[in-house]
Amino acid sequence: MRTTVVLTMVVLAAFAGAARAAGDPARLVDPLIGTGGNGHTFPGAAVPFGMVQFSPVTSQREPGGYRYGDRRIRGFALTRLSGAGCTNYGDLPLMPTTAPRSSVSTFDHRYEYAKPGEYDVSLGSGIAVTLTATPRSGLARFVFGAGARTGTVLVNAGGSANEVRTRLHVIGHSRVTGSTVARTFGGDCGTEFPSYTLYFAAVFSRPFGSFGTWHRNSGAFLTFDTAADRRVEVRVGVSFVSVADALLNLRTEQRGRSLEQIGAEARARWNEVLNKIQVDSGTPAQAQVFETALYHAFLHPNVASDVNGKYLGRDGTVRVARGYVRYTNFSGWDVYRTEIPLVALLVPARASDMIESLVADGRESGQLSKWLLATVETGMMVGDPSDAIIADAYAFGARRFEARVALQEMVDGATVPQVGPFHYPSSGPDGYVERPGLDLYAASGYVPFDHGEGMINGTAATTLEYATADSAIAQLAQELGDDTDFATFAQRAESWKSLFNPASGWIEPRRADGGFVPGLRAAAQTGYVEGNAAQYTWMVPHDLGTLLVAMGPRTRVLHKLDRFFAKLNAGPTRPYAWLGNEPSFGAPWAYLWLAAPWRTQAVVRRAVNNLFTADPTGLPGNDDLGALSSWYVWSALGFYPAIPGAAGLAVGSPLFPRATIALPNGRRLRIEAPAASARTPYVRSLRLDGSPYASTWLPLARVAGGGTLTFDLAKDPNRRWATGPGAAPPTLSPTS
Numbered sequence: 264m265r266t267t268v269v270l271t272m273v274v275l276a277a278f279a280g281a282a283r284a285a286g287d288p289a290r291l292v293d294p295l296i297g298t299g300g301n302g303h304t305f306p307g308a309a310v311p312f313g314m315v316q317f318s319p320v321t322s323q324r325e326p327g328g329y330r331y332g333d334r335r336i337r338g339f340a341l342t343r344l345s346g347a348g349c350t351n352y353g354d355l356p357l358m359p360t361t362a363p364r365s366s367v368s369t370f371d372h373r374y375e376y377a378k379p380g381e382y383d384v385s386l387g388s389g390i391a392v393t394l395t396a397t398p399r400s401g402l403a404r405f406v407f408g409a410g411a412r413t414g415t416v417l418v419n420a421g422g423s424a425n426e427v428r429t430r431l432h433v434i435g436h437s438r439v440t441g442s443t444v445a446r447t448f449g450g451d452c453g454t455e456f457p458s459y460t461l462y463f464a465a466v467f468s469r470p471f472g473s474f475g476t477w478h479r480n481s482g483a484f485l486t487f488d489t490a491a492d493r494r495v496e497v498r499v500g501v502s503f504v505s506v507a508d509a510l511l512n513l514r515t516e517q518r519g520r521s522l523e524q525i526g527a528e529a530r531a532r533w534n535e536v537l538n539k540i541q542v543d544s545g546t547p548a549q550a551q552v553f554e555t556a557l558y559h560a561f562l563h564p565n566v567a568s569d570v571n572g573k574y575l576g577r578d579g580t581v582r583v584a585r586g587y588v589r590y591t592n593f594s595g596w597d598v599y600r601t602e603i604p605l606v607a608l609l610v611p612a613r614a615s616d617m618i619e620s621l622v623a624d625g626r627e628s629g630q631l632s633k634w635l636l637a638t639v640e641t642g643m644m645v646g647d648p649s650d651a652i653i654a655d656a657y658a659f660g661a662r663r664f665e666a667r668v669a670l671q672e673m674v675d676g677a678t679v680p681q682v683g684p685f686h687y688p689s690s691g692p693d694g695y696v697e698r699p700g701l702d703l704y705a706a707s708g709y710v711p712f713d714h715g716e717g718m719i720n721g722t723a724a725t726t727l728e729y730a731t732a733d734s735a736i737a738q739l740a741q742e743l744g745d746d747t748d749f750a751t752f753a754q755r756a757e758s759w760k761s762l763f764n765p766a767s768g769w770i771e772p773r774r775a776d777g778g779f780v781p782g783l784r785a786a787a788q789t790g791y792v793e794g795n796a797a798q799y800t801w802m803v804p805h806d807l808g809t810l811l812v813a814m815g816p817r818t819r820v821l822h823k824l825d826r827f828f829a830k831l832n833a834g835p836t837r838p839y840a841w842l843g844n845e846p847s848f849g850a851p852w853a854y855l856w857l858a859a860p861w862r863t864q865a866v867v868r869r870a871v872n873n874l875f876t877a878d879p880t881g882l883p884g885n886d887d888l889g890a891l892s893s894w895y896v897w898s899a900l901g902f903y904p905a906i907p908g909a910a911g912l913a914v915g916s917p918l919f920p921r922a923t924i925a926l927p928n929g930r931r932l933r934i935e936a937p938a939a940s941a942r943t944p945y946v947r948s949l950r951l952d953g954s955p956y957a958s959t960w961l962p963l964a965r966v967a968g969g970g971t972l973t974f975d976l977a978k979d980p981n982r983r984w985a986t987g988p989g990a991a992p993p994t995l996s997p998t999s
Contacts, residue, residue, distance in 0.1 A: 287534060288541070290378070291550050292379050292533070292554045293877065294378070294382075294555070296878065296879060297327075297346065297555075297882040297892075298327060298331040301843070302327070303326040303346045304559060304886050305327040305343045306377040306382060307319060307339070307343070307382045308382045308394040308395045309380070310532045310533070311535075311562070312562070312563065312613060314398055315342065317382070317395070317401035318382065318394075320336065320339065321336055321337060323350060324350060327346070328343050328424070334370065335369055335370070336358075339357050340422075341463070342461065344592065345563060346882075346886025346888055346889070346892075347448075348452065350452075351424055351425070351448055351449070352423065353423050354443055355422070355461075355463050356417075356419045357416060357418055357419070357465075357499075358419065359386075359392065359405035359495070360388060360414075360415050361389070363484055363486075366417055368390070370384050370385070371385075371387070379529070379533035380532065380533055381393070381526050390407050390408060391404075393406075395529055399512035399513075399566065400498060400501065401498075402496065402517065403497050406493050413472075413486055413489055413490075414487050414493075415486050416467075417482065417485075418439050418482060418483045419482045420482055420483075423445040424449060425445045425449045425456075427458050429441065429442070429444070429481040429482075430442050430443075431480045431481060431482065431483055433485075437468075437470050438466050438467070439464075439467075439483055440463065441463060444459070445461070447639060448643065457640070459503065459637035460575075460638075461502075462503070463499060463500065463501050464513055466498045466510075467495065468495060468497070469487070472487060474486065502569050504573045504581055533558065533561075536610060539924065539925045540609070541923045541925075542919040542921070543921045544921055545939075552876065552877050553895070553896065553899055556899075559886055559889045559892035560892050563594070563889055564593050566590060567589045567591035571583070572589075576624065576627045577635070577638060578627050578628050580627070584620075587619045589620050591620070592636055593617075593632060593649075595633050595634050595635075595644065596633070596644035596728070596845065597644075597890035598889065599648045599651035599655055599907055600651075600890060600894075600907065601891075601904065602888070602890050603659075604655045604659045605893045605896060607659035608660055608924075608926075609924075611660040611661045611662070612661075614661035615662065615664050618652070618657075618661055619663070619665065621669075625649070625676075630676060630696075630697040631650070631672055631697055633646070633695075644720075644792070645719075645724055645725045645728055647729060647732040648732070649673070650677070650735045651735040651907040654735035654907065655735070657739055658738070658908055658909060659904070659910065670740060670743055670745065673732075673739070674748055676698060677698065677729075677733060677736060677755075678701075679701075680701045680702040681701070699719045707775065709722075709762055709773055710726050710729075711773065721792035723762055723770060723773075723790035723791055723796075723799060724794070726762055727770065727799060730755075731805060731907055733752045733755045733758070734753070734756035734804075734907070734995055735907050736748065737756060737908075738995070750997070756995070757998065759810070760809075760813075761773060764779050768800075768814050769783075770800040771783055785838035786836060788836070792846075794841065794847070795838065798838075801849065802849065804849050805906050805907065805908075807992075817857055821859060824862070828851070831866075832874055842894075849905055852903050855913055855914075855985075858986040859982075859986070860915075860946065860985050863913075864946060867903075867915050867916070868916065871918055872941050897912075898915060898918075899918040900918075900919075900922055900934060901916050901934060901936070902914060905992055909995070910962060911963055911993075913961075914946075914949070914958070914960065914985070916939075916944050916974060917976075920936055920938075921933075922934040928967070932966050932971075933970070933971040938975065938976045939974070943976040943977055944976070945976060945980040946975070947975040947977045949984070953973075959990060
């Protein structure tokens with residue numbers, strides 16, 4: 264562990280090659296990437312998918328709790344989401360100080376160190392802070408300055424980002440316990456969101472000499488004699504069930520071990536998952552961006568059950584997870600596109616537990632989740648993303664869950680209209696409806712604008728998401744041999760056609776009388792969610808081939824796509840790509856259905872080269888619990904999970920000369936591209952295990968036993984490769 268560290272790019276470059284050779288990819292990760300701009304990531308200590316994210320707080324108004332440009336730290340909190348767009352968590356900030364009336368200290372990035380499982384900073388107050396974590400607990404070391412005869416630790420239990428009420432108890436002279444109730448998201452994202460309760464138990468390494476509390480026991484200040492011993496350590500366990508379980512989590516996972524031992528274990532946990540993909544021969548900056556993206560992809564979802572298996576269900580009942588670990592923090596609308604397929608491919612056992620968590624939650628509450636956070640459903644965003652999450656996970660190898668039960672829950676949620684208000688977002692458990700407007704969607708084939716807008720967030724966006732979810736149901740049904748549900752939902756997945764306006768060539772919101780909303784232009788946001796007509800039109804991932812044919816002659820559609828990608832990250836108000844946000848994620852691969860794979864290769868490489876960088880502003884948008892970082896990981900490898908629920912990958916071009924993916928069966932998929940570089944995006948030819956491969960679709964079954972993909976890359980495009988009949992990815996529409 265470190266208390267004072269100065270990092271430079273020169274040092275990074277010197278370490279990069281050695282780190283790869285030594286099998287220590289964690290050494291390349293920079294958790295500060297994304298903490299500036301709109302990335303909203305956090306730099307603190309966590310383990311893969313852990314309940315605890317022990318991280319500095321510069322502002323609770325910042326979704327990641329930390330903004331790189333800030334120069335003051337206000338505490339070190341135990342929980343946080345990575346890359347969310349709304350204020351969240353930030354529970355139980357702890358702050359060491361030598362001035363009890365001051366809960367803030369300056370800091371300097373020159374004396375800050377962030378790596379997987381570890382965070383260190385030397386505060387301007389002269390106090391050195393080191394943080395590390397286990398799945399359900401954190402450990403902090405505060406070393407006070409040589410001149411400090413007394414040191415104080417503030418336990419700000421009421422300092423959560425969206426705190427509602429708090430209970431804190433000082434037990435004896437070395438322990439603080441309690442609970443905090445906080446809203447899942449803040450008012451920066453709309454109306455009042457539901458609340459969760461987090462319990463905590465903090466145990467100090469030595470007795471405090473005196474203490475006091477403030478504001479109805481929402482916080483405590485603990486004073487230590489630091490004249491002879493300048494070090495104070497605190498171990499904190501958390502739980503969604505009880506204080507007793509928080510203490511059990513702490514004792515079971517830390518077992519009295521030192522900070523150095525726990526930190527080493529955290530780093531080993533990270534190396535275990537980061538080594539699932541090994542890349543080599545790229546530049547130091549490319550390696551750093553890639554490993555950090557993979558790191559961000561493994562931060563969420565998060566463990567929700569305690570070491571004894573207990574968890575609090577969405578219905579308010581405490582149960583025991585038997586045979587699986589319970590997970591929460593499913594950012595459904597975001598992660599189904601990229602992150603869930605990646606996690607299922609690399610760590611299918613963990614992904615299976617995640618899906619079993621969703622299925623069990625659906626059984627307990629009566630509805631599948633849309634955006635599950637802590638122990639409650641937030642109702643955030645649109646569509647029915649759990650359908651795609653479950654189908655994705657199954658397609659990419661997560662099979663240890665009740666798949667037939669899951670399918671039945673998916674079918675029920677897509678066919679049985681739920682009673683309740685269709686307000687967005689939900690105001691609590693009774694306000695959540697899995698598919699708002701389902702009766703309208705089933706009757707009309709779309710959610711009518713004049714019947715839903717204002718009650719349903721973005722009727723056109725919602726219709727497209729429902730169509731994608733229906734396609735995912737159809738694919739899982741087909742895999743499980745359910746021909747009836749397959750036929751029903753494959754047909755219903757064509758509902759996007761109801762919103763395609765042949766006069767404009769865009770997907771547009773439509774009224775109940777069948778007319779399109781008049782006066783809409785390509786940049787119109789009416790009827791959409793975080794996007795516009797130009798961006799949402801390409802969001803028909805399961806039926807892109809049919810959509811492109813409906814748009815007209817190939818040359819016209821190619822020109823339309825080329826114009827769209829004149830800007831790569833234009834935001835929601837302009838009719839260009841917004842690759843920093845989910846609706847545009849799949850658009851670069853649309854060229855594959857137009858027999859123009861070289862255009863996909865060019866656009867994706869532009870994005871990889873220009874939108875993702877090795878600095879705090881190195882993410883082009885909210886990371887959304889790893890969704891954006893997962894897009895980068897797939898793209899840098901040369902692939903994309905283009906069709907939710909389909910067991911295959913669209914083929915692009917790899918950034919690295921060599922990459923190896925460790926498959927769960929012990930086999931390896933090797934990606935060889937000797938000429939790969941930032942300036943060689945074009946595929947001249949591709950071989951699979953030595954045989955020519957002339958398709959831009961790679962079924963996972965073809966590489967389930969491992970193998971070698973060899974790309975011949977160049978600076979100039981080959982306009983003939985993978986352009987013949989049958990070379991494009993599939994279109995799943997039954998009538999196409």
